[in-house]
Amino acid sequence: EGVGPQEYTIIKLKVLEFPGALAPLSSKAGSVFLAPATLRPETMYGQTNCFALPEGKYGAYEMLNGDVFIISERSAKGFSCQGYTEEFGVTKKLLDLTGMDLMGLPLEAPNAKYERVYTLPLLTISMGKGTGIVTSVPSDAPDDYVSLKMLVDKPEWAEKYGITKEMVEPFEVVPIIEIPGYGTTSAVFMCEKLKIASYNDKDKLAKAKDETYLKGFTSGIMRYGPHSGKKVSEAKPIIKNEMIEAGQACLYFE
Numbered sequence: 001e002g003v004g005p006q007e008y009t010i011i012k013l014k015v016l017e018f019p020g021a022l023a024p025l026s027s028k029a030g031s032v033f034l035a036p037a038t039l040r041p042e043t044m045y046g047q048t049n050c051f052a053l054p055e056g057k058y059g060a061y062e063m064l065n066g067d068v069f070i071i072s073e074r075s076a077k078g079f080s081c082q083g084y085t086e087e088f089g090v091t092k093k094l095l096d097l098t099g100m101d102l103m104g105l106p107l108e109a110p111n112a113k114y115e116r117v118y119t120l121p122l123l124t125i126s127m128g129k130g131t132g133i134v135t136s137v138p139s140d141a142p143d144d145y146v147s148l149k150m151l152v153d154k155p156e157w158a159e160k161y162g163i164t165k166e167m168v169e170p171f172e173v174v175p176i177i178e179i180p181g182y183g184t185t186s187a188v189f190m191c192e193k194l195k196i197a198s199y200n201d202k203d204k205l206a207k208a209k210d211e212t213y214l215k216g217f218t219s220g221i222m223r224y225g226p227h228s229g230k231k232v233s234e235a236k237p238i239i240k241n242e243m244i245e246a247g248q249a250c251l252y253f254e
């Protein structure tokens with residue numbers, strides 16, 4: 001990582017239902033989004049779910065254009081300093097939420113193969129980075145792969161968060177990028193190669209993440225979607241801009 005600020009692409013995952021604590025937002029249906037920050041906008045074809053921290057504190061914040069983003073308070077402040085609100089540094093909070101309120105929430109994720117994905121628990125989310133929401137691409141992100149696999153393998157643990165089999169089992173890894181020597185699901189390849197069993201294998205996960213991230217960018221080739229055949233390095237800015245122009249994403253710096 002260099003010195004200047006980090007650019008994240010914020011992906012707008014549309015909230016499809018408003019149960020429990022979310023009920024007050026139902027009047028804004030269609031404009032309410034879980035808003036994860038990603039470094040890999042070209043991987044959104046491979047989304048299988050979204051992650052939130054069950055213990056995390058989130059809020060629903062209204063932006064100038066009418067979009068309501070469910071994000072951490074810290075990132076809401078950041079958005080308000082980047083032209084997303086009427087007044088610099090001033091957020092418009094509609095509702096306080098916890099990660100627990102978001103568990104099992106159905107979402108429509110842009111570019112995803114699956115029509116509807118679910119919000120699942122991830123205990124390693126840092127509330128001090130991005131928006132505190134992470135979109136999950138298990139084909140290309142080792143963290144996402146082991147975390148989703150753990151929910152499939154330990155249904156009794158998943159149940160503590162209200163997560164049912166139907167929210168995890170149908171969501172198979174989608175091969176979207178080929179990396180020579182790593183196949184078309186590089187995160188699965190690396191997790192198997194390094195024998196990563198849980199998201200507590202921090203050192204091995206960091207190694208898997210560094211390697212797939214670098215290789216994906218330098219030698220990955222898109223194998224899914226309208227940019228299939230292009231290099232990842234070439235497709236990335238194109239896909240990012242397409243999503244921004246379609247109103248499916250926006251930029252955030254920190």
Ligand code: A2H
Pocket residue numbers: 006037038039040043124125126127128129130131132133134135136137140141142144209213
């Ligand atoms: B990336 P950096 Cl396919 N806590 O998106 C933990 N992880 C977070 C986070 C948070 N608060 N906010 C974002 N992230 C994740 C896609 C992806 C990502 C792929 C491959 C690698 C990868 C799908 N998940 O990241 O420390 C998000 O996961 C590898 C580093 O700010 C985001 O991009 O540089 C990345 O970590 C941001 O990490």
